[in-house]
Amino acid sequence: MKQLLPLGAACLVLAACGGVPGNSVATVDGDPITKQDFQHWMTVVSRSAGQPSPPPLDAPGYVKCVAAKRKLTPTPAKGQPKVTDEQLKTQCKQEYDQARGQVVQLLVSLRWIDGEAEARDVKVTKAEVDRAFAEQKRQAFPKESDYLAFLKQTTQSEADVKARVRSELLGGKIRDQVVKRANTVSDQAISDFYAKNKARFGQPEKRDLRVVLTKDKAAADRAHAALERGDGWKAVTKKYSIDDTSKASAGKLPAQAKGTLDKELDDAVFSAKQGELVGPVKTQYGYYVFTVTNMVAPTQQTLAEAKPTIQQTLGAEAQQKAFTAWLEDFTARWREKTECAEGYRTSDCANGPKPTPTPSVE
Template sequence: MSRISRIFPALCAILLVFIVAGCGSSDSVPKGDVMNVDGTTTSKETFDHWFTIALKSAGQGGAAPTLDPPTFKKCVAASKATAPKPVKGQVAPTDAQYLAQCKQQYDGVKSQVMTFLIRSEWLEQEAAKKDIKITDAEVLAAFNKVRRQQFPKAAEYEKYLKDAGITEADLLLRQRTQMLEQEITKKVNAETGKVTDAQIKAYYEKNKAQQFSQPAVRDTLVVLTKDKATAAKAKAEIEAGASWASVAKKYSIDPASKDSGGKLPVAQGQGEQALEEAVFGGPVGKAIVGPVKTTDGWYIVRVQKETPGKVTQLDAALKQSLRSVVAQQQQQSALQKFGKEYQTRWKKLTECATGYIVSDCHNYKKPKSTTTTAPTTPSSGG
């Protein structure tokens, strides 16, 4: 049984990457078809239809590339005709280089088309397995809503169809493919089940320190110097009656605290260990600690005030908020797991004809790396 219609959206908007075709067995693909997914085949005629659309898209408003495998004579001639003349002293590209470029362009477009056709068929069959049904009326309603937004005037819509070489039936199939993907995603998410209180508690405990706790903060006065002797001198002057602000301005090498009278708030657990021990190792008061050696230099410190740390408790309001967070995490995890299983399972059921084999085909073999010299002035042809 052959599906003869598929939608090929704008290139670069849906497919992942260009895939270089490999080689392998294609015995299960009937003559005249390009692929077989679990007994459902896609014809060469369908491939040609989407290949033509892809070429127009690749033209980006200009002339579509001329790609005529297997000889690519027209492509080579067009590329040579449209290539700029080499500047003085520059060697013109050879026919072999133009041929390599034409083959590379063809393989890129061919691989995009095949990947799209394969993945569209996967969605159709996966939806059937999951008993997902979308009616033509539902597809048309969703499509008309989008069409009216993008093309308020009928003339604009007709021009788009003509320029893109695409039909409304093609666009409706594109809409259907998108809706199938959305419904499959919804079904996978629904299978994750409800979030339990135990799961919320586990998330809370795991993230308590980073998300639900505020560390204790001590407001300090500091002077940071390059060496121990200068720090000791600064300490002696303050103990002799000089103001902290004047001493900080005189000796400190830290611009921020120097310009604020020596003030520096220090959060517990977020700074250098030596400084933190000096700040939190004793009581709040007038005592001056130091000199203390750190990677930045030598500190003297006085603790002025402490704001105790705070932990947000797991009350009913926070539970409700975290329930959606945990649910989202579970859904993402489930989708990732499903995605891997989905691709592995359908790839095993996908055979492609020789000359149309891409990485989503079960008979794909990764090609050996090769180096191809392309023309120095690439041209897509005309």
């Protein structure tokens, strides 16, 4: 079954929950998230898995879930152990815990984004939501009947879908506001980057070659002699070359950049004169006989020429750094405002388990 939006799509970031009312699973800045809303989205998560009849998520006993799974569990082959109710209960608990985490994450993040948007005076209009919804619907569902089937299967209303579209739009505007402040790159920063990365803005000298690669020096000497007396490259490479790639093109190796060949060959190639027959040159791959057929001089962009690229690179890095710093602050602030009832506590809650740190890449 297609989804108009994945359940986490509305979440700009996921995290965050004093006293929680008895009819609620959590509060965000004192605003309750009701058990009714929680249960509705638990059903949506279960139905969105694509199973026509998903097992009910009836924590904590899981009686109905176990019974449903038992009906779907095949009879074991002779000599194989039977799946126990305890094993099925474990599966039910794992599925419930996973779905509970998704739903708490979704409902909490919707409130966080609303709260952050209000604090920043960020708004989206009904027209903006309707346009984005219509576009996403068009892309996901070619026919209206497909969309209606999706709503029925997942038990969502159109208001549910639009609520997540609205949150997604708010999240995008908040991000734009955050990164806009980091959009300025100084001329000094551009100059420093150019000086440290000058090679990135140039092209080394390149030479077109014709080569014969042989297994030993004796064969290379014979190839060299044949070429000197006027035999064609096609005939010589066919007879002597052990390199199938260059042999197939009569020895042609176009646009070889300085510093990219085997060292011995590189030294010989870039000290040779155009048209000179050189070799044999011993390398780890065998013996080369070659001639340089064309030379392309190295190029180097000036600072002025490289400036737009550097500005874009440094600007993107600054924006990502600013967004990452803001995201950490946003998560910490709103998590502290989020309290969850017992049985619903996740790492999104101030009174829940601590979030798992994101591994850093060295």
